[in-house]
Amino acid sequence: MTTVAGMIEAKLASQISAVDASAVAESIVGHSSHQAKQRFAMQASTVEIIAMAAYLVRLQDVADLTYDMFExxxxxDEQPRGTPARAELRRETLEKIAVVGASLEALGFGRSPTTVPTQSQE
Incomplete structure (x- = not known):
């Protein structure tokens, strides 16, 4: 049984996912004057603000994952080459690289163009 609250939550989630949070943020901070920034910020809808906040939280999560990957x-790198400890840390590092990459792709980063121009082989 679907509740009214569940339907509202689903509709809000759908609206939030439709927002390009980066574009909204750029429209706010992409102006040189304080007045323009303020005007565009005041024009942002509640859904757009929620989308930007959710995007920021996801970016913070990716930053934490990236820091952990570097650590x-x-x-x-501190372990001698050829040791089991280094091999295990290398495996962990590669796993973390994959997670960070997938997390960034989920946020819209790293998408390659659908067609990549090829260089001529003259």
């Missing part, structure tokens, strides 16, 4: 890579 693991640094610990790996």
């Amino acid at each position: 693991t890579a640094n610990r790996m």
Whole structure:
């Protein structure tokens, strides 16, 4: 049984996912004058503000994952080559690289163009 609250939550989630949070943020901070920034910020809808806040939280999560990845890579680098400890830390680092990459892609980063121009082989 679907509740009214559940329907509202689903509708809000749908509206939030439709917002390009980066574009909204750029429209606010992309102006040189304080007055323009303030005007565009005041024009942002509640849904847009929620979308920007959610995007910021997700970016913070990716930053934390990235920091952890670097820490693991640094610990790996401190281990002598060929040791089991280094091999294990390398495996962990590669896993963390994959997680960070997937997290960034989920946020819209790193998407390659659908067609990549090829260089001529003359």
